Amino acid sequence: MKKKKSARKMIITAIPYVLLTAMLAISLIPLVSMLGTSFRSRATLLTTRTIFPQEWSLEFYRTVLSDVRILTYFKNSFVNSLITCIVTVFCSVLGGYALSRFGRKVKGINIVVVFLLMLQMFPTVQMIIPLYITFQNMGLINTPYVLLACYPAFTLPMNMWMMRSFIDSVPYEMEEAGRIDGCNRFQTITRIAVPVSKPGIASSAILAFNHCWNEFLLAMILIKKDNYRTMPVGLNNYMQENSADWGSIMAAATLMLIPVLLFLNVLQKNIVGGLTVGSVKG
Amino acid sequence: MKNTNKSAQKPAASHKKFYQKDWFIAYILLIPAFLFLFSIRLWPMVQGIGMSFTNRRLLNDRPLKFIAFDNYIRVFHDKEFWGVAGYTLAYALGTVICSYLLGLGVALLMNMKIRYRGIFRMILMIPWVVPGVVTAYIWKYALNDQIGIINIMLQSLGLIKKPIGFLASPQGARTMAIVVNVWKNYPYMALVMLAGLQSVSEEIKDAARIDGGGALDVFRYVVMPELRTVSMMCTTLVFIWSFNSFDSVFLLTGGGPNKATYVMSIEAYFQAFQKMNLGYATSMATVMLIFMLVVSLFYMRITSAPPD
Structure with a gap:
């Protein structure tokens, strides 16, 4: 009985953290996708289907900073x-x-x-x-x-x-x-x-x-x-x-x-x- | 801070004397700021109102004439203007309603007994401080129908079969312009509402609980009334900012497709700098100004009213 109660309590205290994290994570999607894409290389730009690339590259930063x-x-x-x-x-x-x-x-x-x-x-x-x-x-x-x-x-x-x-x-x-x-x-x-x-x-x-x-x-x-x-x-x-x-x-x-x-x-x-x-x- | 504020508002007699004697200093101190504010903000505003009664064009290819209210009559008979005004209103109201509800939700969560509130608040603020250009382009990219993250996610979740061109259809672009603006403004709402929630005293809430009120009752009858002023204040402000906004729509859609996302600022901008009808553009903008004047007077009444 006692154990059950404390488990319930734990879930209740976790609720705001879970909801907040989910909410903020969703709102950051465009920004994270920006960051991930900026580290792709020219060869993998269009083929990568994940947020972050398998191989990180600074190619695009070099292009931009040399402009x-x-x-x-x-x-x-x-x-x-x-x-x-x-x-x-x-x-x-x-x-x-x-x-x-x-x-x-x-x-x-x-x-x-x-x-x-x-x-x-x-x-x-x-x-x-x-x-x-x-x-x-x-x-x-x-x-x-x-x-x-x-x-x-x-x-x-x-x-x-x-x-x-x-x-x-x-x-x-x-x-x-x-x-x-x-x-x-x-x-x-x-x-x-x-x-x-x-x-x-x-x-x-x-x-x-x-x-x-x-x-x-x-x-x-x-x-x-x-x-x-x-x-x-x-x-x-x-x-x-x-x-x-x-x-x-x-x-x-x-x-x-x-x-x-x-x-x-x-x-x-x-x-x-x-x-x-x-x-x-x- | 609150306490010192109060004591500053009711100074003792000696303080009063101390500051009354040097009244002219107040004006001297304000001079540098007012040089800027008068020459760059106020004077052009007055000039703009004056210009709206003329047929002024960007290139002086026609003799300048005073035409009284002709521009205004044209504006009000222009079907396109009413379409644009309608969308601007929908854009501002949509933003206010959605970002208020989201912001209130986040503020309630953050007001619960949680640790690391500072970190959550910092992450929450990010969309609000992102420069307009960056906002527009990361959303354009995320909504892209070939490599945009949102289409990829929706597809891998099996929610859609074919990628959607969110910004390609007029209806889609109109909705997305509002979504992006909500994304930008909900952190502001959340921060202000959080500050409001934190000023609701625990004792009143406890008293309500002792009297047998459930969590919902406490929220409905104790917390919400306390939040009324602060809610009115921040919704009015976001309404004003959204109604006036230029770059968030302009950079995202450029007003397109096919003028579907023209808001009043964009319409006035194009009238002035593309069609070169300065008189017409300023009269349209002056209509905005008058509307904003009314809304801001309403705002003044809320904020100067006693909070209870």
Whole structure:
């Protein structure tokens, strides 16, 4: 009798693990198949019927990495994302601090908060058409600067929102103590608020990086020259040109995924607070 | 974090003074961010609304004219527009419903007493962070009728005899576009719902159990009401994102086959950059904007309402 009960209990405790594992495994099928295919060789690409190949090969990675265009796209994307990330963090720490600390006392700040949230909800297509015309008149289309000018405007709303909630959690008393010890206004930001909310800053920086790394529509419309193209658009073109070469496509996709997956652990820990205020967009 | 939040909202008198004195600093701190937001987001938006009342074309091959609401009248009389709007709505609603149910299920499982929650959460998040291009192409590949893993699996399980070209038929492509978007969005739903579930206090659940409520009763009468606000919030957000989405459909199907998977963003994009009717395209996009404005006002009302 007792044994039966404990067996039943074991089954019950196993249920969530089994269901979760099954669920997550199914959802990862396309990704696993991508990974498996990227390690096939050209000879076995079409004949392999299993997920992972019998003989692993780096042939497709060699093809992709020896393509100068892909390397250029990679470099462009990386530089763009990094610069945007730095600009975004700078502006959003200052802005988020203002929203957090002055929200209830200074007129207009709460309108700003609502405005930021609304911006996230408006269709990008609507403003992209006039933006294209403006940049065309300024002669900035097909220059490396045009995306750098645009991206912070798209990462900032969500980053400022997140930063606001992170700075909310820094106690006022800490800043006051800093003031008494002789910090001026800006030093209380750089020496107290920023170091204390470091994990938050890290995850919002990652989100900004990630946003630029993934961004497609703006990059497609504003850049038409191969040497300034970023990864998403470049990859899409590459994939359309080599539409039957699934091996190289999957290898390139895997490479593009690497930086994203590296950040996953940091995000997993810090992002949930930002998620629940409804500001983070995938 | 919650506690400090509360104390931040109700500062003592001295704090109030401390921040009131330097009110102008708030504006100075916001300047860098607002330079970007105004010039790249807000101003073009206003310009777009202005453009929608003109006959502007991409190449200035016609004299620019103010034509008032003519574009809007054309949009609303366009049968194709209503077809596209219908699919966009179906796409967004389908995504919301399926990803909400899936996400809720996963969140309930993850809220049970399990170990390694961090690892599960990390794996769960993966589809959500995968770049749009990669999502589109791994799905295209997985759904391929010759070497796609899904056809191979279905065939080896004996569920189908001949491989299916999922993206070849209009109906198939429409469904698959929704499936892929659900795949991308259900992790978000799950994470938010999990955070919501974790904030339901154990004591209330215990009290309900002591009063004789079964697991289903506890879920129905105790947990679900607590989750109402958070559910409304995340479903509204996913609805908005899906309604506006461009790349997830564009990269997967390119709008095809035969325009079957045109969503409003794609339609506006093609109107602007292929047919070069900027005025018409912006008026279509402005219709989207107005609809989104209504939905986001609804969103504001949910989130600012007291949670109970």
